[in-house]
Amino acid sequence: MTDMPPLLSMSGYSLTLRGSDGRPLPVLQNVDFEMQKGQCVGVAGESGSGKSVLALSIMGLLPALSIVGRSGSIRFGELDLMGLDEEAFRELRGSRMAMVFQEPMTAMNPLMTLFDQVGETVAAHRPGASRDEIQERVVRALKRAGFAEPDRFLSSFPHQLSGGMRQRAMLAMALVMDPELVIADEPTTALDAALQIQLLGELRRQVRAGGSSLLFISHDLGVIRAVSDQLVVMYAGVIVESGPTADLMAKPAHPYTAALIEALPRLIIERRLPRPIPGHLPSPDRKPAGCVFSDRCNRVREACRGELPPAVEAGPGRLVRCLFPL
């Protein structure tokens, strides 16, 4: 698409983790995707579809002992993330890539003030920084994350902040070093719509203004549509469809994407319950042969049970892994 090298690219990435009983679990299979600088990419899928593991792979946060095997490549700018050691990753995390976690109550240390939590990252990456320097950065990050008067809250503990403020604090922690890549894993799930929109708007604006890129993970396509330009739909560790968000949501090509859209609660005049997807996501070691969605798909045919369908083009910039796309 552009001549610029992508900020992040994964190709043929597969990952097998050790299950709790020692069995190997193939959690990601042949993941290919690219992210340009300044882009907001949404990753959609149910819990268990592998989207969080994808984020942890990029951040190098998977426990080394649980990895049974992995192949393919992950590149971040000029770096090959597959070959990076823990030391180099620590250098990277917090400064060049950062993560906003789902649950602010468990992701924040209850015994640390807001200043200490946000400032910790600065102190770690700028060992010589004075307190004033740190404070300046912290206040700026909190402002960017939507705190109107950050000074008032610097010595507050997490339990003294409301849910929305805690989420903003998490965002500030991610933004404080102006990272090139921000990964947000379901950052707004537990919030009401008005608060969600404020935060999503903030996230998008800040990411754009700072020239960074955003990888936004959620099970809610409505939320993803509000924040991303590109969409990646995952099912059972496989990217089943990808492309421009608006296009993909208007005309889904994969039956799973269509079902996920049908499951969204609507606010149109005609009142009906959202349509559930029958059955449930298979565990990684019980995936059906062939297309991973074949046992829940209402359009399944004999050919679907052969092998994993290749990713084929389904319009400009769009790829779909389905033998009989919609």
Next chain:
Amino acid sequence: MNPSEQPLAALTAGIAGGAGAGIAAAAAAGVVHSTTGRTVAPLLTVAGLCKSFELERPLTARIRDWWTGNPAPRLHALSEVSFEIGHQETVGILGESGSGKSTLARVLMGLYPPDTGTAVLQGRSLFAGDRTARFENLRQMQMIFQDPFSSLDPRMSVRRILEEPLRIHGLGARAEWHDRLRRGLSEVGLDQDVLERYPSEFSGGQRQRIGICRALILDPLLLIADEAVSALDVSVQAQILELLRQLKQARGISLLFISHDIAVVRQIADRILVLYQGRIVETLPAECLLQDACHPYTRRLLGAALHLREDAALPAGQDGLTGGNAGYRDGCSCRDSCEAASKACEQMPPLSELHPGHFVACHRYATSGLGRGPAAG
């Protein structure tokens, strides 16, 4: 079929057939329903419910208050909350975090004592009763919790989880329990073989089914679902909503459905109460929500939800920062963010009826009287 079309017909049939002594007894009381004109006593009547909590403050501040005689500042979680739930009706409580929704559920379940106010379930008070009366009330009201992970004891098998309410309430002979459990499981769409398994072996949606089964095992008249689907993926959410709808129809129970998600509440509820800073600011039939909702707070929630759900343009001013919870004070709590706020808004507006069944607490509608269309908002 649209669940909101059901209740009245099903209700009259239920009474004629004498199904459930409770319903018949309530009908005998013969009270006219204030909003619908039905000549049936509501299942649950809540009136003037208030609950406040003392704010946690440093010891020095507390000593200063005590010395100067200042009253300790209190957080008013619920103020003057009154509503009714009819037989086989689903009432949705809508509000953002901190609006008092969960406090309401907890007060009704007897987990917090209310400051003032009454709640009457089938002619029995929920708060005044002695232990046995309270016990009986609790059997009629069961709760489904938000988090399917922390609301099931990880060390209890599904059998023990489901038998616990039966044991506590001493219901039926032990020999019948197994049948009861089997019926309950098939009702919520789970296989029989789950009985000897443990919560950790199930997915979020399956656990929520176990939670629903536990709530139904005592044959309650009223289910209170506090954010019962908000921890679940959208695809599983849809499954659980469908299950609740089916159960409601099959069993003829009433449902108090509490959620922050306006789209979800609208799908499942017959009537919606909007709670803001502990007060009911609007109540209306669910089918009117999109066209008729007129309280500024409801409109704000609706605008945000329409943006997320239907990709609608965001109403002006909503993308930016708002003050958030300003804390409790007198007067209309929306007046800072409302463009039509006036001097009158320093007084708390009363709930006034716009259309039959549609009440709103907003001075704009109270002063102009009935008949003024909500389009004026």
